Amino acid sequence: MDTPTSRAQPAILRPREIPSHDRGGGASTTPLVTRSIGATGFINGITEFAAGAVIPFHSHNCEESVMLLAGEAVLDIDGQTYALRPFDTTWIPPNVTHRFRNVSNVSPMKILWIYASMNATRTVAETGETRPITAEHQESPPALKA
Template identity: 60%
Template structure:
């Protein structure tokens, strides 16, 4: 459920929002998007099943990620960084990275923020680029 105020502000209840399967044990719930009128950023949650890792990729804009639940590894610059809940990352544009759920038994959840509604994801292995919003059924 999304409630809009007279000024255009919004209150979102994530448990009532549509979640999209990304495949491979990852699911995304868009939060702030163009639908709310944003012109400068988008946000959402991605949940990872136990042991899931997403492929190496990069974005055309700055990204910040907050680990909300679980234990994660950030692979970036050829190094591994262990993350605990509430750790925050900043990733510049065009930097290859990925997140992995360190646990084999518990889920992991991140809050992501992209610095533009036109954010793209380029898969490192294939070079394929798609809008992040394509994962949400919206382009």
């Protein structure tokens, strides 16, 4: 039985107040919902891609959903290329190799990502290296308790 002191509290996260972490290749990630605020079922965050940035082909050990928030993006998946416009949302099953690209050479691109596991990993297709998603950022975004 949950007690008032053991139950996680709602939080409001303000990305503009949370430090971003350089992922390399022109991508920078801002963690949002993580274990540090009491999440137990999923994690999410925002990644901004510099003009022309492309991340390597990779897969995850869980379901992933990505929404394009701003810019011009392309999703490469299953040998196909899909143009994305703001607010287009993807759903990617576990272990499916894919990547996102910023097709603009001038403007940044921004995505919201959601992983359906607290223990989500990223495996880079070219190297086979697997790392926890949380290893790409610190687990301590400032949150306002609601």
